Amino acid sequence: MPVCKFAPLFASSKQAKLSDEYAPDELFSMKQFDLIIVGAGIMGLAHAYHANRAGMSVLVVDRSKHAQGASIRNFGMLAVIAQSEGKQMSDALRALNDWQQIAPKAGVDLQRSGCLVLAQHPEEQAVLEEYIASKDNASSCRLIKPSQLSQFANGVRRDKLLGGLWNENAWKFDQRQAVSKIANWLQTKGVCCLFSTEAELVEPPVVKTSNGTYGCNTAIVCAGDEFSTLFPESFMAAGVTQCELQMLRTHPQPTGWKLNPFILGGLSLPRYAAFSECPSMADLKLMQEAAYADYIKHGIHVIACQEADGSITIGDSHTYTSDSQLHRSDEIDRLILNELNASVALPELRIDQRWRGRYAHLPGTDVLKLQPADNVWAVTMTNGQGMTHAFAVAEDIIRDITH
Numbered sequence: 134m135p136v137c138k139f140a141p142l143f144a145s146s147k148q149a150k151l152s153d154e155y156a157p158d159e160l161f162s163m164k165q166f167d168l169i170i171v172g173a174g175i176m177g178l179a180h181a182y183h184a185n186r187a188g189m190s191v192l193v194v195d196r197s198k199h200a201q202g203a204s205i206r207n208f209g210m211l212a213v214i215a216q217s218e219g220k221q222m223s224d225a226l227r228a229l230n231d232w233q234q235i236a237p238k239a240g241v242d243l244q245r246s247g248c249l250v251l252a253q254h255p256e257e258q259a260v261l262e263e264y265i266a267s268k269d270n271a272s273s274c275r276l277i278k279p280s281q282l283s284q285f286a287n288g289v290r291r292d293k294l295l296g297g298l299w300n301e302n303a304w305k306f307d308q309r310q311a312v313s314k315i316a317n318w319l320q321t322k323g324v325c326c327l328f329s330t331e332a333e334l335v336e337p338p339v340v341k342t343s344n345g346t347y348g349c350n351t352a353i354v355c356a357g358d359e360f361s362t363l364f365p366e367s368f369m370a371a372g373v374t375q376c377e378l379q380m381l382r383t384h385p386q387p388t389g390w391k392l393n394p395f396i397l398g399g400l401s402l403p404r405y406a407a408f409s410e411c412p413s414m415a416d417l418k419l420m421q422e423a424a425y426a427d428y429i430k431h432g433i434h435v436i437a438c439q440e441a442d443g444s445i446t447i448g449d450s451h452t453y454t455s456d457s458q459l460h461r462s463d464e465i466d467r468l469i470l471n472e473l474n475a476s477v478a479l480p481e482l483r484i485d486q487r488w489r490g491r492y493a494h495l496p497g498t499d500v501l502k503l504q505p506a507d508n509v510w511a512v513t514m515t516n517g518q519g520m521t522h523a524f525a526v527a528e529d530i531i532r533d534i535t536h
C-alpha cells in the first residue's frame with residue numbers, strides 16, 4: 134500500500150468558522166490537501182480520480198472500514214441501455230470510457246455482458262418494437278424471436294415469452310470488489326484514503342474528522358443517502374429522500390451453467406427513461422397496474438445477472454421513504470422470485486444471501502449538486518444509477534472547480 138504524502142497548509146485568505154478556532158501556527162501545521170472528499174463509494178472515488186488527473190492533492194475519508202453503501206450492494210451493471218438519448222446517454226458513455234480506462238489498471242474485471250429484455254405480454258412486446266423502430270440499423274440492439282432467445286441466454290422459457298430485446302450496451306463488474314480495488318489503485322496514483330474516519334465538520338479551509346483535522350481549499354461531500362450528519366438543512370431544503378431496495382443471491386448454479394447477459398423483465402420498462410417515449414408505454418402501465426398491483430405497490434421489477442462464482446444476483450424492490458424500514462419483507466422476495474421464474478428457469482433456486490441497499494431519491498433528477506457552504510459541494514446521484522453515471526458527474530464538478 135503506498136504511503137500518503139502530506140503537504141503543509143498554506144492558510145487561505147477565506148477563513149470559515151471552524152478555522153477561526155485555530156491559531157495560524159496550528160493551521161500551518163495541519164496536513165493540507167487541495168481537495169477533501171467525504172465518502173469512498175463510487176461517487177467519492179470518481180471525484181478523486183478526476184481531481185487526481187487534474188493535478189490536485191486529494192484526501193478521501195470514509196466512516197466505514199471498507200465502503201459499505203450502495204456502491205457494493207448493486208447489480209454491478211453499467212446500464213447504458215437504460216439511458217434516454219441526449220445528456221443521459223452521453224454521460225453514461227463518457228463514464229463508461231472512464232471505467233474502461235480504469236478497470237484494467239485497478240484489476241476490475243469489466244465484461245460487456247449485454248442485456249436481454251424479455252416480453253411476456255403484448256403491451257411489453259409493443260414497447261420493445263417501438264423502441265427498436267426509433268433506432269437506426271447501426272444501433273447495438275435488435276428484436277429477438279422466442280425461438281432465438283436461447284442463443285442469447287440460458288434458461289429462458291421460450292414458450293412463455295413473446296420475444297425479447299437484445300442490447301449489447303450493458304457491462305458487468307464485481308460490485309462487491311470494484312470500489313475497494315479502485316480505491317487501492319487511486320492510492321498508487323497519490324490519492325490518500327483514510328477509512329474508519331468520519332467527517333464531523335466540513336468547513337474549508339478545515340475539515341474535522343474522527344481521525345484528526347485536515348486543511349483543504351475545497352471539500353466535496355459524496356455521502357450517498359446519508360443526509361442527516363453533514364448539511365442536513367441543505368438536503369432537506371432540496372427535498373431529497375431515500376429509496377430502499379431488496380436484493381437476493383442464489384447458491385452458485387451448477388458448474389458451467391451460464392446465464393450470460395443481464396436479464397430484465399417487462400416491469401423494468403417503465404422504470405427506464407430509454408423507453409419513456411414509446412407510444413405504447415401508457416397502455417403498458419395500465420396493464421401492469423391491473424395485472425401486477427402487488428408488484429407495483431412494492432416498486433418491484435426484475436433484473437438478474439450472474440456473478441463470477443456462478444451465483445445469480447436478483448432484484449429488486451423500491452420503497453421510497455425517509456425512514457429506514459425495520460424489516461426485510463419475505464413477500465417482496467417471493468414476488469421478485471416468482472416474476473423471474475415466469476420467464477427464466479434457473480437450475481439452482483436456493484437463496485444464499487438477502488440484503489438491502491439504499492440510495493438518494495429525488496424524482497425527476499439524475500443528480501443532486503448542492504453548494505451548502507463556501508468551497509463545499511455535496512453531490513449525490515438521485516436516479517439509482519450512480520455506478521453508470523458517477524465518473525461523468527465527477528468530471529463536470531472537477532472541471533467547474535478547477536476552471
Ligand SMILES: Cc1cc2nc3c(=O)[nH]c(=O)nc-3n(C[C@H](O)[C@H](O)[C@H](O)COP(=O)(O)OP(=O)(O)OC[C@H]3O[C@@H](n4cnc5c(N)ncnc54)[C@H](O)[C@@H]3O)c2cc1C
Pocket residue numbers: 171172173174175176177194195196197199200201202203204205206207208209210211212330331332333355356357358359362363378379380448449489490491492513514517518519520521522
Ligand atoms: C440495490 C441497488 C442496486 C443498484 N443497481 C445499480 C446498478 O446496477 N447500476 C448502477 O449504475 N447503479 C445502481 N445502483 C445505484 C448505485 O449503486 C448508487 O447510485 C451509487 O452506488 C451511489 O454511490 P455513492 O458513492 O453516492 O454512495 P455510497 O456507495 O452509499 O457511498 C457513500 C459513502 O459515504 C460514506 N459516508 C457517509 N457519511 C460520511 C461521513 N460523515 N464521513 C465519512 N464517510 C461518510 C459512507 O460510509 C459510504 O461509504 C443500485 C443501488 C442499489 C441500492
